[in-house]
Amino acid sequence: MDKSQQLVATDSMDGELATLNLGPTHPATHGIFQNVLTMDGERIQSAEQTCGYIHRAFEKIAERRPFNQITTLTDRLNYCSSPINNLGWDMTVEKLIGIEVPKRVDYMRVIIMELARISDHLVCNCVIGVDTGALTGFFYLFQERERIYDMFEEVCGARLTTNIGRIGGFERDFSPELYNKLNAFLKEFPKRLEDFENMLCRNRIFMDRTIDVGPISAERALNYGFTGPNLRAAGIDYDVRVMNPYSSYQDFEFKVPVGKSGDTFDRFNVRQEEIHQSLSIIRQALDKMPAGNYHADVPEFYLPPKQEVYRSMEALIYHFKIVMGETDIPSGEVYHAVEGGNGELGFYLISDGGRTPYRLHFRRPCFIYYQAYPEMIKGSMLSDAIVTMSSLNVIAGELDA
Amino acid sequence: MDKEILINAIESKFPGITETSSEPYGLLTLEIAVPNLKALIHWLKDDEQMNFIFLTDICGVHYPNQGNREFAVVYHLHNLEANFRLRLKTFVGRENINVPTICEIYSAANWMERETFDFYGIIFEGHPNLKRILNMDEMDYFPMRKEYPMEDATRTDKDDRFFGRDGNENVTFDNKKALAKGNNHG
Amino acid sequence: MAEIKIADAPQGLEGEGFFATKIGDVIGLARANSVWPLPFATSCCGIEFMGTMSSNYDMARFGMERLSFSPRQADLLMVMGTISKKMGPILRQVYEQMAEPKWVIAVGACASSGGIFDSYSVLQGIDKVIPVDVYVPGCPPRPEQIIDGVMRIQDLVKEESLRRRYTQEYKTLLESYNIK
């Protein structure tokens, strides 16, 4: 920063500051955040944020929907990595009810969640590339993202808003086709990723654009409630997967990448390394995939197999009860956190035993850390502000709930 | 750190502060009266032993039939090094709906408190910028309170006959249930 | 939105005449192949839009790779994602800023009708604030569906008379939305 300050007058000529309205329809704000910047030439003096432009009242809707329908809501929280939200929600309900899922389900979930994490980080890093002006990397990596979509589609039938999990396990087992796709992906994706890295990571233009841009110290980041890659970029290796392992994450060997100073370059690199770590986790999960059922044996909560519904009366009654949401849910309150694409995604669920949650609060990492943005961009240039925003990976659905 | 040490430390530092304590699903939950809340959280963060440096979450809950304990504010704190989570709860009534802000302690609390205010109208005293965050400034009610409907009145493509939508959710469900039950023998 | 389908002006002396009609056809064809979109991408559908732009689907084939984030230069407003009531006025403002001729496509359930978000804060379909030409169902739609929607727009553009923007019907349509 000090270097560039030599070139730009630090005090404005006549004390006149401009107000610049960044967003909500600015290309870099993805149409949903507004930042009113006070500018001194190209330098940002202060920023004021407005959000809520796509507030959709998730929490209110969740109070009126039975547990299984809430999965469709969680899809749309962080839509870059919907499966993590879906499965996180399912695990929360399982925790509330006290369902033990088979090891196989855990491993299947790990594979799906890590794929989702890769797709999330891909979007973020591609967008950093796009916002620094290197569009081509976006096109290379989005082809790989399509393959992840194909795999999701193979499991659940949809690409983005997956609705992938069920309380107690999966809707169906992994198909052989999926394993083919997964193996092909594991083989070819690293090469593409390498292309992308070679184009950007050590290119001085890119490094100049990102190093010391939008930094945040570890202490401030913690105080601001940062989690996930953004916190790790600041040097703190907090990862829910390690600290409070869920879904058998304790069975896997992986490293937690950290950065030095929490700037854009660190965030980029941490995400990039996490992609590699996720790949390694997927490989391990594939190697160690245990035999067993793809869902827990909980007839009160997991829909009976269709062939029985069509025939047997008992199964039909269960089926009706589950779909109508008439099964007994224990009352109580539970907090469950998973490591989402952007950090600790928490579900705070209060149940009063009814068919819908009494209160469901989502701890949305984006919402919490985005408030640090004005502090991070103060004194930097307009271009920095944009790169910082994309490297924070603020997902609108998660921000505004 | 474990549960006993924590409770004892709190007891010795702030005697009688804990109204109730429980541990639903392995997460220690303490109920604290409003006046003591801020001092306690401050101490929990700054004390080297306690070291709750991370504020995970703040949210509100509405219990319409609880008189002067109608609204709850729930705090989730996290001691990262010991990996210990703590839930604090405090209750306020509709008349005296003030809770002290903890913005100075955790910067993260700023927006979380604004969100809680936006949803429930809980006033965080001393908050630097307590205004709506997600909803429009013009909104004249607090939408997450249980008495307000979820739906938007402007939806036109829904046939109310099928959903029994007179602002009463239960009718919907009963209608459908009746519809479904009649064919159970199928 | 019944007003969208407007018959061509009657041909004859006062009408567009033979020559003008031919020009109209050619320009319609040109317009159809050069629809510059303004992506108003707020949520999930925006990611699928990125997918549509990307190599596997390549929206550039339709002459659409130049995204114009400036409303002045855009021909097609693609509304992708939930539009809340807070966002509604902004969407409308963007629409008003666009230069004629302009078309609107509502991509996905949220933009078209609110989708699952039947809640106090969400606009139940953007056609409450701006006129919509084409709706694309899906939540989010596959890139194929988005392309399909774009091709419907192209059909519309090709057929549209050059004078449509001056017709009474069009003015009535805009007036019904209180625009201008």
Add this chain to the structure above:
Amino acid sequence: MSILLIIKIVIILIIFIITLVAAMYSTYMERKVAAGIQDRIGPDRAGPWGIFQPLADGGKMFFKEDFIPGKSEKWLFILAPGLAMFTACMTGAIIPWGGTLTLFGETFNLQIANIDIGILYIMGFVSIGVYGIMIGGWASNNKYSLYGAVRASSQMISYELAMGLAILAVVMTTGSLNLGDIVEAQKGGQWNVFYQPLAFLLFIVCAFAECNRAPFDMAECESELIGGYHTEYSSMKLGFFLFAEYINMFISSAVISVLFFGGYNFPFMHDLGLSANAITFIGVAVFFAKILFFIFFFMWVRWTLPRFRYDQLMQLGWKALIPLAIINLMVTGGWLMFKDDLWAMISKMF
């Protein structure tokens, strides 16, 4: 005399049309190159392989509502795109497009105006070129436009210096400011790029900056400034701005070819035993091939590199390019001054 006049007018018209068509199809080429680099297809639905795409864009733009923002400076707003287009087209006048042609007994150059200070003329018009952008950005009364305009003007001014100094080295080796002479001096594969590689590198970097092309597209960089200086422009005014950009690129490629790659010269051109006119025609074709390559290079770079930041761009211009250009100039000067002595010394030593 009248034949010469007619032929000049014909040449002017041909060059004007070629420039426009080249600019038009540069947009097409840009799309196709980008698509190729990005594993895509690019426009393919407007005519076979999408070749009517530029026509479609143009046709659309002509019939788009011409919007003038309410609070803008109306006349300047209208003037700006015209100025940008005008200056862009004017530069083509002194490019030697080919050698001499003998028709109807008259011999003439394939150049509109062979002026002795051709290089200064180019520099002059390039400097005026920024006025279009600046005026347009300022007149729009939009902050983003203004940022774009300010960035563009300071960038142009900074990079002109390095560009001028880089050209100076070439001028010193050739000893002429006349573009025709510079091309003639590079006959027989004696291309300047071999003698002045550093000057070439500096020049091409500056050319990118002068054309507002990535990685120096500060003035419009859409992820930051939406459209930069042309944010408020619609219809054919926008078309003029975009057109001017591509014409600039075309002319820059031509200038690069002229200054460093021998213009219409090609190796062994006089050993083939062809008639003078035939050589001229081949020369023109070769020249266009060179231009085409550089246009491609412009695009290739654009779709590969990230963009500089405004202050880094300035830093590069003032702290790296200008010193390098001066060093290059001094070394060139020293070499020209003492090369005879040096040769003498070397030959004495052995």
Add this chain to the structure above:
Amino acid sequence: MKSLSNRSIEVSNKKMTFMERIYLPAVIGGLFITLKHLFMKGATIKYPEQTRPVSDVYRGKHVLKRDEKGAERCTACGLCAVACPAEAITMTSAERKKGEEGLYREEKYATVYEINMLRCIFCGLCEEACPKEAIFLTTEIMPANFERQDFIYGKDRLVEPIDKRVDVSNRQTIEVVTQKFND
């Protein structure tokens, strides 16, 4: 702060070597990568001329199935409507009359069955909720359209044509398919 996970690695190297400082090697490297891609085969699928294969379980447009004899399977139980998070399904039921056995499989049937496709989020919960093998999602994608009311799909567009049956066996479990085979 001490390490929380004991397995962290630092991944940020901000020191530039001389070669990295002079821009050119990285620039040329990047140019070669993009050039390589210029000569690679593209990834584009030319929709609508070509279509990309979708998975067997893709959740697209709905279909109301008929049974083997051509009678509508739907019994208007309303479970799909209850299960729909978007409340996009509406139906009215009626008792089957004598002589209509060939038309409707169960004693009750839906006289009106409408799905608002603009509301629908294609989550597949209706398919999952159906106890009668009546409603399925298909791999056919939903087309775009001009008018809002065109998206209310009634029975005319949902029920499979009797001469053009829709095969959904790929989205059913093997058990269901074999069961039917044994019938």
